[in-house]
Amino acid sequence: MKIDFRTSPDVYRHWSLETEGCSAKLTLSVDPTGGIFPGYELKMNSYDLGVDIELADAVQRLRFEHPEVRVVVIQSGLDRIFCAGANIKMLGGSAHGHKVNFCKFTNETRNAIEDASMHSRQRYIAAINGTAAGGGYELALATDHIILIDDGSAAVSLPEVPLLGVLPGTGGLTRLVDKRKVRRDLADVFCAAEEGIRGEKAVEWRLVDEVVRGSEFSERVRACVWELIKNASVNDARGIIFDLLDRKEIDNGLTYKYLDVVFDRTRRLAELMISGPEIDIPENTSGMHAIGANFWPLALTRELDDALLYLRFNEPELGTLVFRSEGNGEKVLAFDMFLQSQEENWLGREILNYWKRTMKRLDITSRTLLAEVLPGSCFAGFLSEILFSVDRCYMLQGELEHDSRSPGKIWLSTLNFALFPMANGLSRLETRFLGEPENFVKAQELVGKPLDAESALSAGLVTVVLDDIDWEDEIRIVKEERASYSPDALIGMEANLRFAGPETIETKIFGRLSAWQNWIFQRENAIGDDGALKLYGTGFRPKYDKERV
């Protein structure tokens, strides 16, 4: 079965999205029988990938379709249960790869919530009306303000360690001490308390922002929404519509409007060919709004985002992704300039933010990433960001035989220096040049100039430059070599080389928390026949190998 990330509120099974003026409500009522795979029931508002795909879609749509919304309340539609976290039967029954991908995606979605708060000023409130365990509390941790009902039994908890033998891996441990700055010893007590912490103590420990009695709960949530709206700048803009993304699945690939993905199963790679804009630059802001989701940079971003998710979940054996582009680089640069001019406009900003998130999604995609710059390619401005995300970039010097197109060039724009930070908080170019600060300065002087292979190489923007005599062989060997290595070692190597520079909550989540979690997910203590994940729900206690490794 193929997993599809395309959805919309009218077909959600688990979430509902309601907007009213400047506020929105995201209500979770998981359909227990609506699991994406058979074999488990989604009881007590527990979730699987299908539930989170809807959440990710809702968070995304709120930014593009409802820019007027300033406050989003995440709440539960069930009585006395907020959310019980990821479904354990699902995790216990999933292959390792699915667990890892699932956790990565849910982490990206929680980050997207924080990104919406910081960059779109859409604030999130978690209204916890009952049990918020594990991933349920982690979801709340991604919001700006957590309100917990005080009814003598509702508690927040991270019971993974005592109960499941795994970690609260959806940012839980990190956000606890890094975002909410819960004292580490109290956090330790909290993470070992199966039943969690409730009432005033939860406030004292900074686990939640406030506790409210049941009879005042809804009123307090409303008041809180109102306070946030009052202090927010009004955005009376009308949103655009995200239609169902047009994607054709063919035998050996995917076709979108501006992106073609070709699967090469024998060589275990996928080639992603990006097409430059067909349309002209809109005359002004309202022109861009009128084109909406078909506006080339936005359409391309949606397609690339979808393709990355598709490849991660549905094509795990395609170990290398090769990026190419085709089109008019000057025109791409012109779109880039236009987007720069739209920085004051909400839609322009959202598009740039979306590109930023998609590049981050690319950064943490555990495949070998290569780029090839050939004659006729159009890596310019924001699009050339791909070249700085990949593990290696190859550029052809001069022309190709039997190809009349002029030699490939790349263009930098000011966007490459500021607007697309990586998880570490730095731009890709700054990260790239941590050891060569002079090249970082030089690169800024190259903004807007067409750079041929030699100048790109000397500026440190590409890895290897080859002429047409060497090109085919060299490129073939790189790909074959790559396909011959251990996929595990490659994932580890790439992930460690991609994120130089400072630590942030995000890098800790993806680099530390996830890595530990993925290790634990491989261990007998979690997944063996007597492991905690396998035995959860059967009543049998896990048997642990007590050796500390």
Place this chain on the structure above:
Amino acid sequence: MKMDVEGATSDENMIEVSYNDLIPNNVGLNSDRALKRALERWQPKFLDWWRTMGPDGFQEAEVYLRTAVGVGKGGWAVFDYVKMPEYRWGILLAPKEEGRTIPFGKHKGEPVWEEVPGEYRALLRRLIVVQGDTEPASVEQQRYLGKTCPSLYDLRNLFQVNVEEGRHLWAMVHLLQKYFGRDGREEADALLERRSGDRDKPRLLGAFNEETPDWLSFFMFTFFTDRDGKMQLESLAQSGFDPLARTTRFMLTEEAFHMFVGESGVGRAIQRTCEVMNEAGIKNPYDVEAVRKLGVIDLPLIQRKANFHIALTRDLFGSEISTNAATYFNAGLKGRYKETRIDDDHQLKDATYPVLRHFNGEFFTEKVPALSAVNARLLDDYSRECQGGLDRWNKIIKNFDIEFTIKQPHVAFNRNVGEFANLHVSTEGGVFDEPTWTAHREEWLPKSEDLKYLHDLMKQEKKCDCFANWISPPRHGVNNMEGDFEYVKLR
């Protein structure tokens, strides 16, 4: 309290019950300073709670109550007049069985635990808190019933049930404070802070937040819902955590009386209805109007009330297929009903148990791993126990030659927890859509005019040896007292 008991003892192998202490006990409280201090701090809070949430308007009345004074087989209680706030709530554990081993689960055959095993601390605390929370809850639910008692005999029985629920709270609080440290003390306080039916601090389980508005409800509650309590206590009485097992075993001695109040209460109402119908020559039990004119409770209404209480109580058993129950069993914390009398490996390694399930409008029985079906099994045992009472009620009706049988509704009827929570099922087991079910609701559950009728019927009767018209006198008095005995001296 004028009670002639100084250090009552019965069996040799137990600590004497000390009645000279502030808190009567057979746990050697005097030599456990930490526990004594904790309980003495909790005691005034309990008394505050009793005064504000206990029986309304009867705190000064002298009530002829039994008080547990020992835990041996014979003569464990004495009867005397006492003002309820002065009742000697104490801590009494059944005698310790030397050499007892854990009877089930993965630790089967190992010596029972005298202290809480670290790995099960949270589970055990949860079990005890949930059990403990039901005890004060029912006192709160029943606090206004005194104002409409059908007789002093019944009033006294109500108060007996109430003070014993209070003692059961003490029993659970003792465990929390003795074995669970500071968390236990906090939980003990929280047991007094939650309130039945309160929006802000409701009791933990649904049935304990419902009202008990009239005496038929009270009898139904003690018959059906207290019987769930009994089943739960029976399961806990098997626990590998010996203090819990011993505590609950003694609680069961008292609980039996609560079932009696329920079964005999409903039975006496049925008896009275049948008598009056016979005297008036009414044969048709469905001639509700005629029956109600005579000021008794028609049998169809008794059936509807029973339907309501059975369904609500079934929910208390939790999900039929339950992770928690499996964990409790395997850990040796909570067994099955009469565990030691079941003929199997008591570990349920490969056993299955048939559970009624539902898919697409069809009920079917599925064999599921017995370990996850522990709740389903307990619910089946419960249904069998209930049927015994129903059969006795039906016998009364039959004796009067009236064509009517009180039945248990289908197990999926009106459920909010477990396998059938989202279904709309009739008492006969028909599966409907919501509008159809709602349209028939009044055939199966009490309607508002029923409740109003019951409400209007309930008038306080406080003369000795007098009973409200809708209920027959009991066959025997409490402690074999004569009919005109003054069970409650109202001041």
